[in-house]
Amino acid sequence: MSAAQPHKVVSLAEFKAACQSCSLFQLCLPMGIADNELALLDKIIRRRRPLKRGEHLYQQGHSFQSLYAVRSGSIKTYATTEDGREQVTGFHLPGELLGLDAICTERHGCAAVALETCTVCELPYDQVDRLNEFLPGLQQQLVRMMSREILGGQALLALLGKRSAEERLAAYLLNLSGRFQRRGLSGTEFIMSMSRTDIGNYMGLAVETVSRMFTRFQEMGILSVRRKHVVVHQPERLRAIACQSGGCTVLGRAGAALPQTETKNG
Amino acid sequence: MSAAQPHKVVSLAEFKAACQSCSLFQLCLPMGIADNELALLDKIIRRRRPLKRGEHLYQQGHSFQSLYAVRSGSIKTYATTEDGREQVTGFHLPGELLGLDAICTERHGCAAVALETCTVCELPYDQVDRLNEFLPGLQQQLVRMMSREILGGQALLALLGKRSAEERLAAYLLNLSGRFQRRGLSGTEFIMSMSRTDIGNYMGLAVETVSRMFTRFQEMGILSVRRKHVVVHQPERLRAIACQSGGCTVLGRAGAALPQTETKNG
DNA sequence: TCTCTTTTTTGATCTGCGTCAATGTTGGAT
DNA sequence: ATCCAACATTGACGCAGATCAAAAAAGAGA
Numbered sequence: 068m069s070a071a072q073p074h075k076v077v078s079l080a081e082f083k084a085a086c087q088s089c090s091l092f093q094l095c096l097p098m099g100i101a102d103n104e105l106a107l108l109d110k111i112i113r114r115r116r117p118l119k120r121g122e123h124l125y126q127q128g129h130s131f132q133s134l135y136a137v138r139s140g141s142i143k144t145y146a147t148t149e150d151g152r153e154q155v156t157g158f159h160l161p162g163e164l165l166g167l168d169a170i171c172t173e174r175h176g177c178a179a180v181a182l183e184t185c186t187v188c189e190l191p192y193d194q195v196d197r198l199n200e201f202l203p204g205l206q207q208q209l210v211r212m213m214s215r216e217i218l219g220g221q222a223l224l225a226l227l228g229k230r231s232a233e234e235r236l237a238a239y240l241l242n243l244s245g246r247f248q249r250r251g252l253s254g255t256e257f258i259m260s261m262s263r264t265d266i267g268n269y270m271g272l273a274v275e276t277v278s279r280m281f282t283r284f285q286e287m288g289i290l291s292v293r294r295k296h297v298v299v300h301q302p303e304r305l306r307a308i309a310c311q312s313g314g315c316t317v318l319g320r321a322g323a324a325l326p327q328t329e330t331k332n333g
Numbered sequence: 334m335s336a337a338q339p340h341k342v343v344s345l346a347e348f349k350a351a352c353q354s355c356s357l358f359q360l361c362l363p364m365g366i367a368d369n370e371l372a373l374l375d376k377i378i379r380r381r382r383p384l385k386r387g388e389h390l391y392q393q394g395h396s397f398q399s400l401y402a403v404r405s406g407s408i409k410t411y412a413t414t415e416d417g418r419e420q421v422t423g424f425h426l427p428g429e430l431l432g433l434d435a436i437c438t439e440r441h442g443c444a445a446v447a448l449e450t451c452t453v454c455e456l457p458y459d460q461v462d463r464l465n466e467f468l469p470g471l472q473q474q475l476v477r478m479m480s481r482e483i484l485g486g487q488a489l490l491a492l493l494g495k496r497s498a499e500e501r502l503a504a505y506l507l508n509l510s511g512r513f514q515r516r517g518l519s520g521t522e523f524i525m526s527m528s529r530t531d532i533g534n535y536m537g538l539a540v541e542t543v544s545r546m547f548t549r550f551q552e553m554g555i556l557s558v559r560r561k562h563v564v565v566h567q568p569e570r571l572r573a574i575a576c577q578s579g580g581c582t583v584l585g586r587a588g589a590a591l592p593q594t595e596t597k598n599g
Numbered sequence: 600t601c602t603c604t605t606t607t608t609t610g611a612t613c614t615g616c617g618t619c620a621a622t623g624t625t626g627g628a629t
Numbered sequence: 630a631t632c633c634a635a636c637a638t639t640g641a642c643g644c645a646g647a648t649c650a651a652a653a654a655a656g657a658g659a
Contacts, residue, residue, distance in 0.1 A: 146491070154491040168487060170480035176487070196473065206472045207462065213479040214436035220486035221434060221442070225412070225420040227493040228537030232616065263637065271494030273617050278638055294625075498646065529607065539647055544608055560655075
């Protein structure tokens with residue numbers, strides 16, 4: 068992937084292939100896009116050079132210009148409070164959008180940093196209107212994705228409001244698992260690119276608690292963790308734990324706690 | 334308010350006055366709407382008969398048809414888990430939208446019930462596209478409002494993740510206060526239409542804790558509560574409590590924990 | 600008005616998880 | 630290979646807030 072020239076003209080097949088693995092995919096292709104429109108889209112969506120671990124895609128407070136979609140790798144978003152502590156607001160895997168929360172204020176309320184080497188596509192927001200003329204339904208699709216984000220947020224709220232540490236971790240793992248699976252990757256064996264500290268921060272738990280829970284799950288034979296490498300042996304038990312107090316409805320069908328990725332275009 | 338004939342033709346002035354106090358306001362009027370368009374809008378937006386306390390606007394699982402805006406009164410949204418317990422997902426005051434989370438699944442993930450006598454406006458979602466042709470920017474405005482909802486959700490996450498009961502309640506009260514104030518009502522004296530149980534459920538606290546915190550704030554001289562009637566004597570101290578661990582940045586400028594209502598149309 | 604139900608408040612006790620502290624592990628830099 | 634800094638694990642302890650229990654207050658209906 069030599070991602071040097073951002074506006075390089077690609078063949079249609081090549082482009083479609085790229086978009087399959089890319090993530091703005093959902094914003095465009097499902098709508099039966101014509102070939103000439105695809106060329107237009109290609110002009111507008113920018114491929115950025117890959118981000119290295121620790122590099123920022125944008126900083127908190129920066130003016131909002133574009134939406135981003137993760138193409139590969141993973142990105143953490145976090146907000147820093149005035150006393151210097153950070154609140155992790157999300158982890159973004161391939162196929163997921165970043166920046167939706169900045170549209171209303173036209174300023175990024177959180178920073179986005181690569182957890183590993185990443186590639187992203189960029190959609191300048193001021194082009195959305197223009198693009199919508201050629202791709203009717205684009206904006207509608209955007210609304211749908213935002214709706215999903217809101218729904219996922221509610222699920223997470225329920226989780227943080229009244230679930231034990233064990234339930235939170237179980238739900239978190241199932242969520243990751245589901246997101247990987249939906250991307251065609253293994254849902255039972257994957258790499259968690261985020262640190263324990265980040266997980267704890269995100270889930271409202273102390274690092275130590277996160278660590279203890281991983282140990283407990285391991286002792287129970289539910290999974291194996293070695294550093295960032297996870298193998299889930301008994302997803303059903305994980306699900307049982309996550310749902311034991313009936314959180315599954317709220318959390319969406321699969322007990323996942325965050326933005327789902329399926330699209331229902333009934 | 335005889336809300337009998339939904340499609341009654343109203344004079345422009347009358348309509349504008351209605352919309353000032355109504356809430357789909359934000360979806361239409363700020364965009365410099367022409368008079369003939371206004372008439373169209375009036376045809377599409379339905380005024381429903383008032384809801385009495387305890388009546389449902391929609392039930393969990395119902396198919397999604399419309400967005401609703403609260404015109405007066407207040408509405409609670411909640412999801413019921415399979416074991417029959419409920420998770421409150423939000424309180425909606427005049428000027429706020431309901432149903433945004435249902436767009437993606439085309440099914441309501443939570444129920445909406447009136448906490449007191451309410452009036453609402455209804456915008457059939459399948460009309461949004463059509464309406465967008467006449468009111469360019471409508472959909473864009475919708476996107477902006479959803480973005481705000483996402484942002485607010487993140488703030489709430491931060492709150493539930495790592496704030497003490499005292500901080501949560503302080504933030505909750507400030508949030509309510511701000512929302513009333515922004516609607517031109519008093520931010521220091523208002524009626525909390527929701528029960529202590531609902532507040533606790535929403536904020537991830539036991540009812541008893543909520544009650545104790547109100548008592549504590551009262552003993553500190555910060556406010557007076559009598560049943561649902563609240564008078565805030567020292568908002569600064571409330572703010573100091575809500576922000577003491579630096580949550581203000583995340584929570585939006587005023588320490589409010591939920592969807593803000595200001596619009597930035599830079 | 601009085602009764603019955605629901606909501607709120609207050610007190611007492613118990614526990615999950617945060618905090619502190621110490622040790623082990625890993626990967627990157629030299 | 631060796632050092633170092635960041636990350637992860639494990640143990641001990643204390644406290645905020647959940648839970649249990651019961652009384653008090655406020656509506657709702659007759």
